[in-house]
Amino acid sequence: MLLFLKKILSMGFKDEIKRRRTFGIISHPDAGKTTLTEKLLLFGGAIHVAGAVKSNKIKKTATSDFMEIERQRGISVATSVMGFEYKGHKINILDTPGHQDFAEDTFRTLTACDSVIIVIDVAKGVEAQTRKLMQVCRMRKTPVIVFINKMDRSGKDAFDLLDEIETELQISVNPLSWPINMGPEFKGVYNIYQKNLSLFTPATQTIQETIEFDDLSNPKLEEYIGDDAEILREELDLVSGVYPELNIQEYLDAKIAPVFFGSALNNFGVRELLDAFIQIAPSPLPCQTVERVIEPTEEKFSGFVFKIHANMDPNHRDRIAFVKIVSGVFRRNTAYLHVRNGKKVKFSSPTAFMAEKKSIIEEAYPGDIVGLHDTGNFKIGDTLTEGEKIHFKGIPSFSPELFKYIENADPMKSKQLAKGVDQLMDEGVAQLFTSEFNGRKVIGTVGALQFEVIEYRLLHEYTASCRWEHINLHKACWIKSNDDEQLKEFKKAKYQYIAKDKHGRDVFLADSGYMLQMAQSNYPKLEFHFTSEF
DSSP states (O other), rough: HHHHHHHHHHHHHHHHHHHHEEEEEEGGGGHHHHHHHHHHHHHSSSSOOOOOOTTTTOOOOOOOOOOOHHHHTSSSSSSEEEEEEEEEEEEEEOOOSGGGHHHHHHHHHHHOEEEEEEEEEEESSHHHHHHHHHHHHHHHHHOOEEEEEEEEEEOOOOHHHHHHHHHHHTTTTEEEEEEOGGGOOOOEEEEEETEEEEEEOOTOOOOEEEEEEEETTTTTHHHHHHTHHHHHHHHHHHHHHHSSSOOOOHHHHTSEEEEEEEEEGTEEEEEEEHHHHHHHOSSSOOOESSSSEEETOSSSSSEEEEEEEEETTTTTTTEEEEEEESSSOOOOTTEEETTTTTTTEOOOOEEEEEEEEEESSSSSOTTTEEEEHHHHHOTOOOEEEEOOOOBOOOOOBBBOSEEEEEEEEOGHHHHOOOOOOOOHHTTTSSEEEEEETTTOEEESSSTHHHHHHHHHHHHHOOOEEEEEEOOOOEEEEEEEOOHHHHHHHHHHTTTEEEEEETTOOEEEEEEEEHHHHHHHHOOOOOEEBBBBBB
């Protein structure tokens, strides 16, 4: 009887895993990524109003943009975590920042994704930021789907875009829907995957009914799209000749990217994307740790922290650690091992998110994202388990490229500034280095806009004022050596360029590329690392 019950429970657990989908949305900032997120949430019943996002001319802001500075600037500066149910599937969306200055947050977020949707502007095609993010997907072999957005505007020819995607993103493509014209002449899309037609009505966000068309030779097609029917037939013949029928395994192996066309702002083409996504996208995937590969079907719980965010609710000064569940079942009020500090911790109010709206949950399954209230115990990359000491890989901090001294502009608020800097650095907003030479604190970032975000958040979330002082540095790199004598000699010779990071590790702040090259040449027994994961 006990074995029978265990088998039933196991079947239920595996069914829960199979119905989970966790994906990230990435793109260049202007491609309409967050608009697509809004429409996907609309289909899941997560929000009940539709509206434009990411425009200073439009007052409505994105559900996923919950920080005031995001609303003011019309950009995403932090990853948002949202979940909803759709046709029996639990879908978790990670809406990443599109701006290149916040690429590091996006890189870390991709470690928590089982698949990715890339949004591309029909007029601009593949842009630099998208290429960089695709490199990360390719490195991790993450399956990707491409959504070509803004078809109601004039842009590049569909075939030219497909060629550009293959060349620029270095991945084969397979269109699963096909546009009928574009811009003012845009009439809709034919869903190759489902064999139906969706007609576009300008200036409406009403979800259009689909028309079944298994046989495109049917003369009724002319009744719907007129003279474009023959052009559609010819183009689809060409598509079927150039692009073979989708091989789902090749998609799961990240060798081919299905492509959809639509207009997220007009809520068009989004349903076709979502319906195909839940059919072909992977359920939770295995994760690599230093020790071994963790399978999602394992009974014992494990998960890792991929994001920390302070002051999601400024009224309560709360700090949330976002944990991706990798295996087993996470349960409320159960003690789990915090591997890094070796202590058991319990969580009385784990939460699931729809942007800043959250609800307490009793349990979560592999693929889910859970928010845990944190009093400062977590840092990015930390592991939680039922007792096994494992360490998840692939969640690094990157070597910053811009540096400034941070100074207190209000002596009465020194404690607030120290707390604010400490918590924001834990989030991974930027990196903090303390100079061994003069004890001054140096903030390192990937992009210039991060300094503005830090200053804004310090003032509005911690009532602390800061001022910046420029420092001319080329690169920060972590240093390590098995030769203690050479490490000691190097630190003595470069004393004024040595600093400690937030975790007490040695960092070399090179003021030029030449200086870094000479250091590497003169001290061959030293290791110079450009990510913190070593």
